[in-house]
Amino acid sequence: MVSLPPLLPPAGPALRLVDPNQPMAGLPQNLEAEAALLGALMIDNRLVEDVVTRLKPDHFADALHGRIYAAVLSLSAKGMSANPVTMKPLFEADPAIIELGGPGYLAMLTQNGAALLAARDFATQIYDLALLRELIRVGRDMVSAAGDTSTGIAPIEQIETAEMALYKVAEAGEVQGAVKSFREAAMEAVKMADRAKRSGGHLSGYTTGLTGLNEKMGGLHKSDLIILAGRPAMGKTSLATNIAFACAQRFAEDVARGVEAEKSSGAPVAFFSLEMSSDQLATRILAEQSELSSEALRMGRIKDEEFTRLARASTALSALPLWIDDTPGLTIAALRTRARRLKRQHGIGLIVVDYLQLLTGSRSGGSDNRVQEISEITRGLKTLAKELAVPVLALSQLSRAVENREDKRPQLSDLRESGTIEQDSDIVMFVYREEYYHSLKQPDPEDGEKHAKWREKAEKVFGLAEVIVAKQRHGATGTVPLTFIKQFTKFADRADSDYGPQPW
Incomplete structure (x- = not known):
């Protein structure tokens, strides 16, 4: 867990606390860190850039804190200054603010200037605690579903549902991995080129x-x-x-x-x-x-x-x-x-x-x-x-x-x-075998001339197959001639001598 500096006791209205009778009570949370971060963001709006890509309003344990954070993001996105004065009209009618004595609560949040030094640490801890709360929620749902025998029991489906829920929690923590420096991307490209070279220049x-x-x-x-x-x-x-x-x-x-x-x-x-x-x-x-x-x-x-x-x-x-x-x-x-x-x-x-x-x-x-x-x-x-x-x-x-x-x-x-x-x-590839369609055109065997021509062509197209590469982001489209061995359900490369004119 991140080590956070102690907060100075703020003057004015008491710090917002979650009702212990609400479902959030007893779950991992740090309301002081939430308050400190909000104050830091309103003091210096430039800090929004450091936290906005990872921290969302619903990551705050306190719903009011989440709404204040959302308002800060909204004003910043519009190019406006987000401070207690500009945000006052947005919260004058908010029941939670009124309960705490009015919009003066916003000003109280900005009284701890020391929070500016640890804003990123506060954001990290808020995010980590949100993940822990979500993990607990998933666990409770798993226990509840597993203990409910009043409906049809499908343990395998419950396991898959639980796996999906758990993966979503894990997936939420992978935002930073989506960004790579050009150096990292270039190294991957060089590795790919090296593999192609070692394979003979094509793989x-x-x-x-x-x-x-x-x-x-x-x-x-x-x-x-x-x-x-x-x-x-x-x-x-x-x-x-x-x-x-x-x-x-x-x-x-x-x-x-x-x-x-x-x-x-x-x-x-x-x-x-x-x-x-x-x-x-x-x-x-x-x-x-x-x-x-x-x-x-x-x-x-x-x-x-x-x-x-x-x-x-x-x-x-x-x-x-x-x-x-x-x-x-x-x-x-x-x-x-x-x-x-x-x-x-x-x-x-x-x-x-x-x-x-x-x-x-x-x-x-x-x-x-x-x-x-x-x-x-x-x-x-x-x-x-x-x-x-x-x-x-x-x-x-x-x-x-x-x-x-x-x-x-x-x-x-x-x-x-x-x-x-x-x-x-x-990539989009099509499999095409002319042999199949030609077999459907077989004429009456009694019509000797037509049947002879049909058999002649049947011998030419026997076993011939094509893979048509109709779309390819990384290279050219075209047709790859193959041989289809029907009795073994097997495709193989066609000999060079069998390569006929390509339709593309």
Whole structure:
């Protein structure tokens, strides 16, 4: 606790005291420090600049002191002098001031000139005591909720609510960390450039496992919100799973080689799957690594030697730093709480959300409010990315407008509720597979000529995929050609000889 100089006993009206019958009684507070700070601010308004960014009116234990502080801030913001004379009209009718004998209380606060020397210390203590009071309030609410068995008991929900409340208290103390000197920011930029140089000149963030994507984006960067969108059956979840696995595997390999965690090009991953179960995702990863058909795995149509290969892959991947949360119907607030917990417990460096439209906002509403709800969700994901300093890869569905065009390649306008998704994201990528759309155009086999032409093109587009980088704050947009191995649900870099003309 900050050591404060003793206050001289003020003349005039008695110092404002909180009624002991009020809820505030017995909680941590220092009314003398509040009075001293208010007096110092009214004597020298320049001190407002030192405390305004951190100290708010509701941080004062005494409600009257909070109103006086708010008035000081209001007058200072208008460029007016905040002193007992200019503030008198604002408090002449205030019941609490009248109770103390009138606006003379304002003048009494300024009689201790020694408070000017410790104004910042007073502000720090007022703020710290406010945090302690809020912590006590949260604790009381937790005890009250846990002891109430009259309603439906949902302990897990109560724990998550308590975690969110506690995090808000902790979050309030992080204002100073938001400001960095240019020197600090420049050092971070140099570290990023050094990582890119050591990786061969193209990877400054976490790896995607695909050289083409790494070269286009420089990897996945901290604090970025990356949207991966596409129509159903394009392979969004497969690509996201491939990226999550590659990032987690690279981290495990680097740590095994003795590379420091912060210098690794990989990271532990949290995968929030709102559509598929954890075992379905695990099946995809195992199918990819053991090079077995995921369909055959689900159906049990595998030979003994293939099962042995599967078991070996499972053993090798058992220590993979990849955590899957398949809780359905998560709210954005609950997802943020769980992500913070995983960051604290396992040091996750990448978050994947499959998919954005399956999240819900804090307030339920009809279709009219869906755009606002998506706005809340995208802002929440971007805030989470910055707050935890991790990239957030969120999958998104596209509207049916794609199906009505001759060229099926997605555009930014095809994003559902696209305004806020496009605005809040740092990178927007689309998955496109011409093979899928061409398969829907198969003519009647009896029409030999048409069917022959269709088969000829089918062979050309077989396995071809594209990731269209339609928006990128840090670099150029463009198309990355890939190969999609359907039976293994796996994306891979396309050989140079297979690179055709790019549509962009």
